[in-house]
Amino acid sequence: MNRDTVRTDSASTLRLPIGTFADRQIDCYPAHLGKVTQQTERRSSPRFPIECSVRYRVKGIEESGSGKTVNISSGGVLMAIDRILSPGSRVEVEIDWPVKLDDGVPIKLVVSGRVVRSKEDDIALAGVKMLRYAFHTASR
Numbered sequence: 001m002n003r004d005t006v007r008t009d010s011a012s013t014l015r016l017p018i019g020t021f022a023d024r025q026i027d028c029y030p031a032h033l034g035k036v037t038q039q040t041e042r043r044s045s046p047r048f049p050i051e052c053s054v055r056y057r058v059k060g061i062e063e064s065g066s067g068k069t070v071n072i073s074s075g076g077v078l079m080a081i082d083r084i085l086s087p088g089s090r091v092e093v094e095i096d097w098p099v100k101l102d103d104g105v106p107i108k109l110v111v112s113g114r115v116v117r118s119k120e121d122d123i124a125l126a127g128v129k130m131l132r133y134a135f136h137t138a139s140r
Helices: none
Strands: 006-009 053-058 063-072 076-081 090-096 107-120 124-137
Touching: 053 076, 076 090, 076 107, 090 124
Parallel strands: none
Antiparallel strands: 006 124, 053 063, 053 090, 063 076, 076 124, 090 107, 107 124
């Protein structure tokens, strides 16, 4: 397997390099999610509050847009985006990953998934279940 692309499936654990954030340059910062309340976590995969630039494309109707991630887990991603997406829609999402390779090369996480929830209050939010994902080097 080469260093440019790491492929896995959604049954594998996505290991976020949290410990490397302090000693590397990053291009995104932890999301400020407002008031935090204490409650029991019922999800099988912990979510990490990471805010990164995101671009998405809805498959089949060729609709696309952009926004920011709100949080990421090994099973999905919550995005704050520019419009509401229909639950059940298949999407491809490109996330600018916060950690660069050792030689400073930027990478992106490319996710193929399905919108499992979507709502709009002040902003549009879409929850995407990861079906497949891969890391790719991004152009500088």
